[in-house]
Amino acid sequence: MTTFRSTLDTASPEYAAAAEAMSTKLTEVEAEFAKAIGGGGPDKVARHHKRGKLTARERIELLLDEDSPFLELCPLAAWGSDFQVGASTIAGIGLVEGVECMIVAPDPTVRGGASNPWTLRKQFRINDIIRENRLPVISLVESAGADLPTQKEVFIPGGAMFRDLTQASAAGIPTISLVFGNSTAGGAYIPGMSDYVVMVKEGAKVFLAGPPLVKMATGEDSDDETLGGAEMHARTSGLADYLAADEQDAIRLGRNIVRRLNWKKQGPEPRAEVISPLYDPEELLGIVPSDLKIPFDPREVIARVVDGSDFDEFKPLYGSSLVTGWAEINGYPIGILANARGVLFSEESQKATQFIQLANKKNTPLLFLHNTTGYMVGKEYEHGGIIKHGAMMINAVANSKVPHISLLIGASYGAGHYGMCGRAFNPRFLFAWPSAKSAVMGGAQLAGVITIVQRGAAESKGLPFDEEGAAGLAAMVEAQIEAEAMPIFLSGRLFDDGIIDPRDTRTVLGMALSAIHTAPIKGADGFGVFRM
Structure with missing residues (x-):
């Protein structure tokens, strides 16, 4: 039997203390997330509504299928900077007409939805996810363009946004723009480079230069509607493919476009029957101690995330500081590597390398659960070859071609962060629990x-x-x-794709795995030279 039998004592003082500490950290994260949800504040939202407009989040809610979850990505971008938490834009994955789509919506209540340097960094990360996972992208456009006071940091690198959009189209990834308001200057190229464009009558304003700049440049007098209104673009320029009567109609047209894409996922289908874990996900709150120097068993986490709590452990008697094994999440096969006692020794490195090779042979995605202080140091371990064995593991991670997901649940220090597929090693998705910490060392x-x-x-x-x-x-x-080293600091700098509630781990990983399977799943044919 490979079903894990939990020994977690939820009645113990240690569990209660850990759960309380995690709940406190979650409250802190939720307070910061509330700032992103609040947009420009009640006054700006009220003014936006008074103009007869929906907020960006209201548009997303209407666009999504009924009861579809929305996996918001990088919601704390720009935290700790001079800019609004969330970086003036909302992005995430949700179902539209049964198709997993990336939805991107500038928040017009925050400086008109203008793009600041953190907006660009967030958009570039989102573009990576679109490209790697072949996700159709729907842009809900209403933006004042570049944030002019920071244009020196926005203008030159910002061109990559348009490069990425047109390259996605060239790669066969559908790109759809629903234009609700201003889309000026460089922003005009978002609908200009999209496969499908819907514009809202008397709402959308799309032009390379607005009336004041046209007056300055050419002496010509014009107004918004005749220069770049939705009706003009639908009847005269041909930029608009569909003219929507209002915002709700634009969303209806956008859903129709997705319905007729004939979009097919290219990865393997999951097992039809999804089996819930045997143990309550609520118990994930108290597994990680508030003091990360205290060890905990990652199998207790795995048992509350994987289907049927069924975990087929690989090499359980060798390299016991790293747990490896096979499981399923929402019917999708997954290989899991999880740090058990923090330190990675030579045995763990060699075990991980073999396991990663096997996952690539059978085209199985990998999940890395981080709680590591790094590779072991000291004379004995240097003599034993810890450098070459750690390098072997990092080599395997770097050259593995199956999709990776990383989840930081505890410490993630030193080169152990690299060996466990940190951000620099391009996991398809990387999330963190509020308990996580990451730095060069403690x-x-x-x-x-x-x-x-x-x-x-x-x-x-x-x-x-x-x-x-x-x-x-x-x-x-x-x-x-x-x-x-705190997760809010790291999330603000886009070193993860979001801090998640531990109790939502199975849902988040399931959505990420489903998105990953939109693209083909194929392992590496070979690896670099392993120093034996």
Whole structure:
């Protein structure tokens, strides 16, 4: 039998403390997410409604199939910057006429939906997801274009948005624009480069230059409607394929377009019968201790995420600090690598390498559950070849061709972050729990290293060592590293695709796997040279 038998004691004080700490962190994340949901604030939203317009989120809700979940991506982008949390745009995956689509909607209540530097970074990440997973994209367009005070950071790299859009079309990925309001200057190229364009009568305004700039450039007098109104584009320029009577009609037309795409997923179908886990996902709240130095069994997480809590563990007696095995999530096969006791030794590295090769042989996606302090250090381990064995694992991850999903649930430090497929190794999706931390090393360790180096430098020069000054610097460095390792900080910089509630893990992973299977699933034919 490969069904996992849980030994989690949900009545223990340790579980209660961990659940309480996780709930506190979730409350902090939800408060930041509420800022993104609030857009430009109640006054701006009220003014938008007064103009007879739906908000971006209301448009998305109407566009999606009834009861379809919406997997919002990078919702905390720009956190900690001078810009609105969410980076003035909403993006995510949802079902439209039964087709998984990427939906992108600038928020016109935030500076008119203008694109700032963080908007670009978020859009580029979304474009990666569209391309890699062959997701049809629906743009809900109403944007003031570039944020002019930051144009120096927006204009030149911003051209890649249009490059990506037209390359998606060339790759056979449907691109659809529903234009609700202003789409000016460079923004005009979004409908201009889309396969299908719907414009709202007396709402859409699409032109390379608005009336004031036209007056300045040519001396010509014009108004919005005759220069770039929806009716003109439907009857005269031909830019609009469909003229919508109002916003609801535009959404209806957009759904019709998707319905007639004849879109087929290219990956294997999941098993028809979906079996729920045997254990309650609510229990995921208390599995990870608030102190990440305390070990926990990742199998307890796996048992509450995979179908039927059925986990066929691979090499269970070898390299026990890394758990590997086969399972299904929502009927999709998955290989799982999960850190059990933080440190990766040579045995774990070799085990991971073999497991990744096997997954590629059988075209099975991989899920990495992070809780690692990195590869083991010390004389014994250097002599034993930890560098070449760690490099072997990183080589395998880097050259694996099956889709990867990474989930940071605990620590993710040092090169262990790389070996477990961190952001730089291009997982298709990367999510984090509120308990996660990621940095070059723990704050206390880094502060200690700096103190040791300072002490050595003073001794080599024959100078007295300033204990008090070193302690102050160490405390400052530790506090900085701890703050910068937190998931909200990392999510704000787009180093993950979102912080998720642990209880939603199965749903999020299932949606990600389904999106991944829109594209073909094919493993690597070969790997780089493994140093034995």
